[in-house]
Amino acid sequence: MPARRVFFFWGPVVAYAALIYFLSSFKIGVIPRIFPNSDKVFHLLEYLPFGFLAARAVRAHLGRRWLGALLVSFFMVSLYALSDEFHQLFVPGRTFSFWDWGADLSGAAAGIWLFHGKNRSLSQPSL
Numbered sequence: 696m697p698a699r700r701v702f703f704f705w706g707p708v709v710a711y712a713a714l715i716y717f718l719s720s721f722k723i724g725v726i727p728r729i730f731p732n733s734d735k736v737f738h739l740l741e742y743l744p745f746g747f748l749a750a751r752a753v754r755a756h757l758g759r760r761w762l763g764a765l766l767v768s769f770f771m772v773s774l775y776a777l778s779d780e781f782h783q784l785f786v787p788g789r790t791f792s793f794w795d796w797g798a799d800l801s802g803a804a805a806g807i808w809l810f811h812g813k814n815r816s817l818s819q820p821s822l
Contacts, residue, residue, distance in 0.1 A: 704752040711745050712775060719779050722788040738798035739805070746772050746806025754814070765807055772803040 718741070728734070749768040757764045776799035783789035 700755070704755040708745075708748045708752045711748055715741060715745065715775075715779060716782065719783055719789070720786055722786065735794065735798040738795050739802035742772065742776060742799040742802030743806040743809070745775075746803030747810045748806075749803070750807040750810040754810070761811065765811060768807055769800075769803060772807075773800055776800060776803065 746768065749772050750764060753768040753771070754761075754764040757767070776796055779799070780791045780793075780796050784791050
């Protein structure tokens with residue numbers, strides 16, 4: 696795969712991962728609490744685009760292997776989400792939470808599902 700194509704697909708994934716890392720470096724008080732457990736919604740919304748971008752990049756490498764692309768992208772994003780939770784152990788006022796990780800995984804799965812659905816509908820012939 697040419698370097699330009701790799702950058703086109705993987706550049707947004709790396710940039711978004713850096714954004715997540717940056718946002719995870721803030722104290723917990725910076726994030727507004729709108730309702731109880733509203734942070735879970737933020738986690739879900741944060742990882743939805745990440746799942747979409749990861750699926751897009753992995754799919755570009757695996758071609759027609761849809762199931763493999765979906766599984767690899769979910770596994771990749773879940774490991775990153777786990778490392779993000781671990782990173783928060785070193786941020787004052789933040790903790791590791793399996794519930795947050797679950798919200799991250801839900802967002803990633805939704806993003807991957809949206810990518811898959813968007814591309815399936817584009818590839819289906821219209822009636």
